[in-house]
Every structure is written in C-alpha cells, then in structure tokens.
Amino acid sequence: MSxxxxxxxxxxxxxxxxxxxxxxxxxxxxxSGTVRSMLSSxxxxxxxxxxxIRFREIKAxxxxxxxxxxxxxxxxxxxxxxxxxxxxxxxxxxETLMAADxxxx
Numbered sequence: 471m472s473x474x475x476x477x478x479x480x481x482x483x484x485x486x487x488x489x490x491x492x493x494x495x496x497x498x499x500x501x502s503g504t505v506r507s508m509l510s511s512x513x514x515x516x517x518x519x520x521x522x523i524r525f526r527e528i529k530a531x532x533x534x535x536x537x538x539x540x541x542x543x544x545x546x547x548x549x550x551x552x553x554x555x556x557x558x559x560x561x562x563x564x565e566t567l568m569a570a571d572x573x574x575x
Contacts, residue, residue: 482509483522484537486530491522498540503574528572532565536575 484492508517517523
C-alpha cells in the first residue's frame with residue numbers, strides 16, 4: 471500500500487436520506503451503538519461487508535451534526551480541561567436529538 475492510499479477499513483461511508491455521502495473515521499462512527507452493531511455483527515448486516523450505511527430517514531444536515539458530535543466526543547472523551555459547549559442550531563435540535571437517540575449516541 472502506498473503512502474497516498476487510504477485503508478478502506480479505517481473509514482465508513484454514511485449516506486443521508488438525500489443521498490449525500492459522509493466518509494467518517496471508523497473510530498468516530500463506532501461511538502454510535504447502532505453503527506457499532508451494524509459494522510461488528512458478522513454476516514448479519516450488509517453494511518458490515520459493504521462498508522456503507524444508508525440512513526433513509528436522516529436528513530444530511532442532521533446526519534452531519536451527529537457526525538460532528540462523534541468527533542467532538544472523541545476529542546474530549548478523556549479531557550481534564552474545560553470542555554467547550556457543543557452548538558446545535560435551535561431549528562435542528564429536535565431532529566438531531568431524535569437521530570442521536572436512534573443512533574444510540
């Protein structure tokens with residue numbers, strides 16, 4: 471593998487309801503219990519073999535915010551410093567909360 475080649479197993483692709491693709495580091499995506507189950511269950515989910523997860527009910531703007539939270543959580547998980555506030559726009563708060571609940575985040 472050359473230095474410019476990305477290990478496909480290190481990343482997972484998440485697809486929103488509108489068909490937008492988000493390439494997410496597997497470590498961040500695994501912070502979701504739902505994603506972890508889909509990717510870790512051998513032979514039970516096609517997502518674990520295709521390395522792409524389609525969320526037909528989650529809009530791109532909401533999925534993007536949840537993904538941002540995964541990276542935020544990964545960054546500050548073991549922090550002893552003051553953790554900055556994670557911003558969620560009020561108009562997306564309910565949908566983001568529902569998506570986060572579904573994704574077990």
